Amino acid sequence: MPPAADYNPTPHVIPEGENATPLEVVGGDCTSTEKLVIVMCGLPATGKTHIANRMERYISFFLAMETKIFNVGDYRRDLFGANLPAEFFDHSDQENVAKREQACNAALSDLTEFMKQDGVRVGVLDSTNSTRKRRTHIRDKLKSLKCKVIVIETIVDKEELIEHNIRTIKVDTPDYKDVDADAALKDYEKRRENYMDVYETVDERDGSFIKIINNQTFHVHNARGYLPQKVVHFVMNLHTLPRVFYLSRHGQSEYNLLGKIGGDAGLTVAGLEYARRLADFAHNVIGMEVTKNEETGEEKRTPRPARLWTSTLRRTKETAQFIKKEKVATFKWDNGDEVEWIQFQGRARRNLDELYAGICDGLTYKEIEEKYPEEFARRQEDKLTYRYPRGESYMDVTLRLENVVLDIERTREPILIVGHQGIHRLLYAYFMGLPRDQAPYVSIPLNTVIELTPRAYGCEEKRYLLLSKEEMMKDGQDEPVTSMPMKQRKMAENVRRETDSITADTAYPFDVMNPPSF
Numbered sequence: 001m002p003p004a005a006d007y008n009p010t011p012h013v014i015p016e017g018e019n020a021t022p023l024e025v026v027g028g029d030c031t032s033t034e035k036l037v038i039v040m041c042g043l044p045a046t047g048k049t050h051i052a053n054r055m056e057r058y059i060s061f062f063l064a065m066e067t068k069i070f071n072v073g074d075y076r077r078d079l080f081g082a083n084l085p086a087e088f089f090d091h092s093d094q095e096n097v098a099k100r101e102q103a104c105n106a107a108l109s110d111l112t113e114f115m116k117q118d119g120v121r122v123g124v125l126d127s128t129n130s131t132r133k134r135r136t137h138i139r140d141k142l143k144s145l146k147c148k149v150i151v152i153e154t155i156v157d158k159e160e161l162i163e164h165n166i167r168t169i170k171v172d173t174p175d176y177k178d179v180d181a182d183a184a185l186k187d188y189e190k191r192r193e194n195y196m197d198v199y200e201t202v203d204e205r206d207g208s209f210i211k212i213i214n215n216q217t218f219h220v221h222n223a224r225g226y227l228p229q230k231v232v233h234f235v236m237n238l239h240t241l242p243r244v245f246y247l248s249r250h251g252q253s254e255y256n257l258l259g260k261i262g263g264d265a266g267l268t269v270a271g272l273e274y275a276r277r278l279a280d281f282a283h284n285v286i287g288m289e290v291t292k293n294e295e296t297g298e299e300k301r302t303p304r305p306a307r308l309w310t311s312t313l314r315r316t317k318e319t320a321q322f323i324k325k326e327k328v329a330t331f332k333w334d335n336g337d338e339v340e341w342i343q344f345q346g347r348a349r350r351n352l353d354e355l356y357a358g359i360c361d362g363l364t365y366k367e368i369e370e371k372y373p374e375e376f377a378r379r380q381e382d383k384l385t386y387r388y389p390r391g392e393s394y395m396d397v398t399l400r401l402e403n404v405v406l407d408i409e410r411t412r413e414p415i416l417i418v419g420h421q422g423i424h425r426l427l428y429a430y431f432m433g434l435p436r437d438q439a440p441y442v443s444i445p446l447n448t449v450i451e452l453t454p455r456a457y458g459c460e461e462k463r464y465l466l467l468s469k470e471e472m473m474k475d476g477q478d479e480p481v482t483s484m485p486m487k488q489r490k491m492a493e494n495v496r497r498e499t500d501s502i503t504a505d506t507a508y509p510f511d512v513m514n515p516p517s518f
Helices: 048-062 072-080 094-116 132-145 159-172 181-196 226-235 254-258 269-286 314-319 365-371 373-381 394-410 421-432 436-441 486-499
Strands: 035-041 066-071 121-126 148-155 209-213 217-221 245-249 288-292 299-303 307-310 327-332 338-342 346-348 415-419 448-455 458-465
Touching: 035 048, 035 094, 035 132, 035 226, 048 066, 048 121, 048 148, 048 226, 048 394, 048 421, 066 072, 066 094, 072 094, 072 121, 094 121, 094 132, 132 148, 148 226, 159 181, 209 226, 217 226, 245 421, 269 288, 269 314, 269 415, 307 314, 314 346, 314 415, 365 373, 394 421, 394 436, 415 421, 421 436, 421 448, 421 458
Parallel strands: 035 121, 035 148, 066 121, 148 209, 245 415, 307 346, 307 415
Antiparallel strands: 209 217, 245 448, 288 299, 327 338, 448 458
């Protein structure tokens, strides 16, 4: 008698559990022992720390690899204090040279211990490493690890870029905290001159390297393997110029009002009102550059090129429908090409579609609990990796957002992204430096625009509430409390407390404008 059709005495069981995303396959094609050390190199004010921090976020968030930055400046400040004068970086002063070498060796020691640990991992040594002698010393120290080493050199020889970087760095760096702005600027310029006196550019004698010139020209030498190639691809999509982008959920949809998840419903009356207010905000804030005359204090507002991205779902397109699309200027690209710029010319991207709930699409959480109690319970166990049957998990969505993030990293104009809660949670977590397991609990309320400005030492955030919940008859977003497991409520509350600037409604366990969902 043949076995039954469902006969499977030895099933393939993944460690994460049934219907979950296998975390170990998300990071790409790496062996369990592959390791990489990235050695930053370049004069002050060339964007080294910015690039190092962006790489760390990308590798740890999207490739799921343990990554850590060892900033020699942090070790120097711990050993000898902050606010050291430019004379400390005079290479003719042997006493201070020895102190800087001490800081470098302390960072190298911790880097070595980090890299000795089991598993795939990436270490980043962030420092000027301006001489070949110093870089040779670093390679000699790392030889015992038997891991790949790649040097990333940043070169900036355009005066306007150097000036911008110096003015940005003196504001962000811990070296000039509470220091007069003009004094900090003069000191930093002197520090840069001290390094220029001894600087030696990278060449083949330094082994594998990536040379980045003005964020426009890239020289890549002997970068082989999965991890080095991912680094090459990322830095070629990166720039250190100032940029800002805006995250907005769609306006309230008919499904929001009914408490249903997913679907492709249109907007309610309240959703359309938010869409109109968002159009005004886009025109007056996102699409305008405000400059201030330092002498008179007078502000001047001039249109600036801006982009608009939506998902392919109806509710995001309807939310963007009132945003004016008009020619604002003739725009010149870096390569010299000139184009007529159409302001907020929409781009619908399927990568930005909401997490797909599969067989649960269009159901309320109460209906999911009644029809699929086992799935309801599984979702409570691990919201990050749980995959809806025939649907997606947060980890699945992370994979399709990688290309979106690369586009954001390389784009120089302001971007308004009209998307969904699940999508914006992941984008927000990436840029704000949050661990992936906290992403499902980030506060992304309705009717709010989140402004993010990435910088060398972090990411600045502002939130604009365009339509309050008091102006809406019913939000329709209150997910049943039972859908949040007790062991995860504390994490959710902590994350939301840190990321939500809107006062919570005490009548609900969570703010009705910002319920736990998907």
